[in-house]
Amino acid sequence: MNTRTQVLLWAAQRVSGALLGLFVLVHLAVIIYAVRNGLTAGEILGRTRGNAGWASFYALFAFAVSIHASIGLRAVCTEVLGWQGRGRDFALLMFGVLLFAWGLRAVWAVTGA
Numbered sequence: 832m833n834t835r836t837q838v839l840l841w842a843a844q845r846v847s848g849a850l851l852g853l854f855v856l857v858h859l860a861v862i863i864y865a866v867r868n869g870l871t872a873g874e875i876l877g878r879t880r881g882n883a884g885w886a887s888f889y890a891l892f893a894f895a896v897s898i899h900a901s902i903g904l905r906a907v908c909t910e911v912l913g914w915q916g917r918g919r920d921f922a923l924l925m926f927g928v929l930l931f932a933w934g935l936r937a938v939w940a941v942t943g944a
Contacts, residue, residue, distance in 0.1 A: 840902055847899035850916050853897040886942040893934020901927030 865875055879885045905923045908914040 843898055845903045847895045847902070850895040851899055853938070854888070854895060857888070858892070878942065881943055883942075886938055889938040889941065890935060893931055893938060896934060897927045897931035917918075919931060 870878075901923045904926065905919065906918055908923070
C-alpha cells in the first residue's frame with residue numbers, strides 16, 4: 832500500500848475518533864438529562880421523532896463509527912492475523928458499509944426521519 836493511502840487512513844482514524852469523542856459526550860449528556868428529568872422512553876421518542884437535527888447527529892455518529900471501526904479492524908487483521916491485500920480491504924469495506932446501514936436503521940427507528 833502506498834504512503835499516501837496510509838496517511839489518509841491514519842488521518843481518517845484520528846478524525847473519526849475525535850468526532851466519536853464529541854458524539855459520545857453529547858449522547859451521554861442527553862441520557863443524563865433524560866434520566867434526571869424522569870423522561871420515559873415514549874417521551875424521548877416523542878421528542879426525537881421527525882427531528883432532522885437528531886437524525887443528522889445520529890447519522891453522522893453512525894458514519895464515524897463505521898469509519899473508525901473498519902480502519903481499526905483493518906489494523907487488527909493485519910497485525911494479529913497477518914491478513915493483507917485486496918480481500919481484506921474489500922471485506923472491511925463491506926463491514927463498514929454494513930455497520931453504517933445498521934446505524935442508519937437505528938437512526939430511522941428513533942427519529943423516523
